[in-house]
Amino acid sequence: MSQEGPRRPTAEEIGLLLAGAPASRTRTEVAAGAGVPQELAERVWRALGFPTHADDAVAFSEADVAALTRVRTMLDRGLLDEPTVVRMARALGQTTARLAQWQAEIIIGHLLPAEGEPSDDDVARVFDTARALLPDFEHLLVHVWRAQLAAAGTRLLAMADLRPETAPDPRPETAPDPRPEAAPGRVAMAVGFADLVAFTRRARELDERELADLVEGFEARAADIVAAHGARLVKTLGDEVLFTAPTPARAAAIALDLAGTAELRIGMAYGPVVPMMGDVYGTTVNLAARLTAIARPGTVVVDSGLAEGLAGEPGFEVRGMRRRTARGLGVVRPHLLRRSSS
Structure with a gap:
């Protein structure tokens, strides 16, 4: 008598496991059940x-009704208005979509064979592992989100106390300041770009797996260093990372630590920026990007504002370079940042 092996789970079973509730409602029924106008429900979705x-x-569950009911409660209590609710929903959706995709790729890549079609046993193993991990992952997600929210709130409140006009004057000796005057909503911070040298050439020389390992290793090292210094990794762009730090000294320490891990070129600037949608915008960000293009492989180049902010800080040495024309910003004076020989 033969014994059957593990059965391959169906798409419905996988969806039920991960979503937590079966589909039982149409979109009209969800909006009606939550007491939310259909148009708003669709905008949120x-x-x-x-x-x-x-x-x-029939594509929605009772959990969707409960979620939309919470949205209605926020609106009824006057805690948020509709545009803010939609913006919060977009922030949540875009962030968790990337998180879910990333985590699924890690788990599936770990459990499935690198070559060939997965067998029923392989798929069943992924299903069973997901079922075992899901409660812990869900708890960890909420915990980390709250901790990150606390860190973000602390950073933003601290930066709100730092008037942009208290930042060191970034102007070169004879060149005009390319950045506009401080305006409401702007905060002073250091912005840095770290760029992998010769990435295009390496991409041609490596196969897909090696290239993925290179990018993931670079991003992981950058994230670890930035986090260790209490700063923020804003985003990764494959061969480049963007980070921010509250002070010139902290940014300088990050840049020099990064420069010691791989062949990078790094550009940084200090001045007013506009934090928005989890990103940062403004001329300070553009200047940091231009300085990255100026930097030679293995060097860190900073603007005058960050260089002046390091005056008297132990462990750093800044040397002025010849003035350059930065596209769209006019004439700037870069400075080369090194560890102090003392």
Whole structure:
């Protein structure tokens, strides 16, 4: 008598395991059940990154009704208005979509064979592992989110106390300041770009797996160093990372630590920026990018504002370079940052 092996789980079973509740409602029924106008429900759903279903498609669960009810409660209590709710939904959807994709790729890559089609046993193993990990992952997600929220709130409140006009005057001796005057909503901080040298050439020489390992290793090292110094990794762009730090000294320590881990070129600037949508914007950010292009492999180049902010700070040495024309910013004076020989 033969014994059957593990059965391959169906798409419905996988969806039920991960979503936590079966689909039982149409989009009209979800909006009605939550007491939310259909138009707002669809705006929230699109902002979260989900497709628009046909009116008669049973694609929503009781959990969706409960979630939309919470949205209605926020609005009824006057805690948020509709535009803010949609913006919050978009932030949540875009961030968690990337998180879910990334985590799924890690788990599947770990459990499935690198070559060939996965067998039923392989798929069943992924399903069983996900079922075992899900409660811990869910708890960890909420914990980390709250901790990151606390860190973000602390950073933003601290930066709100730092008037942009208290930042060192970034102007070169004879060149005009390319950055506009401080305005409401701006905060003073250091912005840095770290760029992998000769990435295009390496990409041609490596196979897909080696290239993925190179990028992941670079991003992991950068994230670890930035976090260790209490700063923030804003985003990664494959061969480049963007980070911010509250002070010139902290930014300088990050840059020099990064420069010692790989062949990078790093540019940094200090001045007013506009934090928005989890990113940072403004002329200070553009100047940091231009300085990265100026930097030679293995060097860190900073603007005058950051160089002046390091005056008297132990462990750093800054040397002025010849003035350059930075595209769209006019004439700037870069400075080369090194560890102090003393």
